[in-house]
Amino acid sequence: MKCPHCQIEFHDRVMTHELGIDEDGYWYIDVQRCPACMHLVMQLFSKLRIEHGSLGEMPGSEASRYLVRPKTASRPLPPSEVPIEFAKDYVEAALAIGDSPQASAALSRRCLQHVLREKSGVKPADLAKEIDQVLNSGQLPSHLAEAIDAVRNIGNFAAHPIKSTHSGEVLPVEPGEAEWTLDVLDGLFDFYFVQPALLQQRRAALNAKLAAANKPPVKG
Numbered sequence: 671m672k673c674p675h676c677q678i679e680f681h682d683r684v685m686t687h688e689l690g691i692d693e694d695g696y697w698y699i700d701v702q703r704c705p706a707c708m709h710l711v712m713q714l715f716s717k718l719r720i721e722h723g724s725l726g727e728m729p730g731s732e733a734s735r736y737l738v739r740p741k742t743a744s745r746p747l748p749p750s751e752v753p754i755e756f757a758k759d760y761v762e763a764a765l766a767i768g769d770s771p772q773a774s775a776a777l778s779r780r781c782l783q784h785v786l787r788e789k790s791g792v793k794p795a796d797l798a799k800e801i802d803q804v805l806n807s808g809q810l811p812s813h814l815a816e817a818i819d820a821v822r823n824i825g826n827f828a829a830h831p832i833k834s835t836h837s838g839e840v841l842p843v844e845p846g847e848a849e850w851t852l853d854v855l856d857g858l859f860d861f862y863f864v865q866p867a868l869l870q871q872r873r874a875a876l877n878a879k880l881a882a883a884n885k886p887p888v889k890g
């Protein structure tokens with residue numbers, strides 16, 4: 671597995687501890703130590719209760735599994751240049767991804783729509799049409815345009831039109847969809863917030879040098 675703390679692939683023996691039985695099943699915890707970062711990874715899981723005639727009840731196949739430590743896979747916080755109104759939904763989406771990819775994707779779709787409306791200048795429509803508008807505007811570099819186009823393809827918006835009309839709605843997700851939408855937000859945050867701030871700093875530094883040499887500043 672990939673260590674959810676440090677993202678390095680590892681194989682380590684699993685210690686399984688029995689916790690108890692309740693009406694939902696037999697409960698256990700798997701504990702592993704990542705040899706790279708030495709953090710413990712803990713997964714809570716349950717097995718079905720199965721009747722075996724005269725043998726009585728036995729644990730059956732696995733019924734549920736939850737990552738309990740770390741609480742979330744490590745995805746860094748958005749850069750400080752990203753305003754809180756966008757960062758907040760992103761952070762909540764990243765926290766939810768382990769427990770509910772559906773809830774996570776709903777939050778990140780809402781965040782995506784918010785960024786497109788505030789920063790890409792799209793006219794409010796449904797998310798699929800807003801993605802069209804930003805692609806047609808040609809303002810995004812091609813790798814980002816392809817990534818954002820894939821949001822609606824992976825998310826199968828054609829089969830789930832409600833995903834694009836109510837972007838905050840919690841709906842079934844395709845494998846990888848929640849992660850992908852967060853990856854796209856990473857790219858948009860960099861394009862709309864981080865790079866312009868860097869350029870601004872460089873321009874200010876250049877203008878300070880020009881001013882010292884009694885030359886006119888560059889405009890931005």
Ligand SMILES: [Zn+2]
Pocket residue numbers: 673674675676677678704705706707708709
């Ligand atoms: Zn690790």
